[in-house]
Structure formats: C-alpha cells, structure tokens
Amino acid sequence: MIGDIIKQYREARGWTQEQLADKMGYSSKSTINKIEKNINDVKQRNILKFAKVFNCDPAELVPNPDVVSTEIYVPQLPEYDFGNNLNEESIEFAHLFQDASAEDRALVMGFLKKKQSKS
Secondary structure (H helix, E strand, O other): OHHHHHHHHHHHOOOOHHHHHHHHOOOOOHHHHHHHOOOOOOOHHHHHHHHHHHOOOHHHHOOOHHHOOOOOOOOOOOOOOOOOOOOHHHHHHHHHHHHOOHHHHHHHHHHHHHHHHHO
C-alpha cells in the first residue's frame, strides 16, 4: 500500500514523521502517521508533492503506477478559467477551492470581488 512505501522512503532518509510533515506543509505528524498506517488515502496531487519531497518519480510511490499521472493537474472549474500560467501556490489554492463546499466557494468569491472593486 502507498502508506508503506511512503514510510520506507521516509525511513530511508532518516526523517521523523514530524520532519516529513513539515516538508509536506502539514501542521502535525498525525497526517503522516495516518497515511503510513494506510488510514488516510493520498490524493493524486499529494502523491506528486511527496515525489517532489522525496526527489523521486511519482510512480515509485504507488503500488499501481498506471493510475497516476505525472502531469501537474490544474482544475478546470466550469465558471472560472485559471489559465495555464499558475504558480505552485495558485495551483494549490485552485485545488482547495475546488474541494471546498459551495458555501465556502461563495464566501471566497465574495471576498475576492470586494477586493477587486476596491482596486
């Protein structure tokens, strides 16, 4: 399972779960612990991030590499066009935005529209 592979990569580098969590941008080691115990699934975008942290091919981290695309995924939200010129932080925001509830997306859009009208 993917959690076992991530644990092997982490241990091979001599990193603690806390160190890996920090490198991944997680707030605590509990997320890494749950991944390594195969409790939490790892989304494709996070597989790509783990691969970057481990400096390896994403296919090396998954038992069935045919299901992982090594392309950076930019969500295509129907009412929003992010274009193809996004930096990594913008792509992460787009993923979070896509995964958010409709209510949260509406709040973010309201905030952005207010900021835009003040400019």
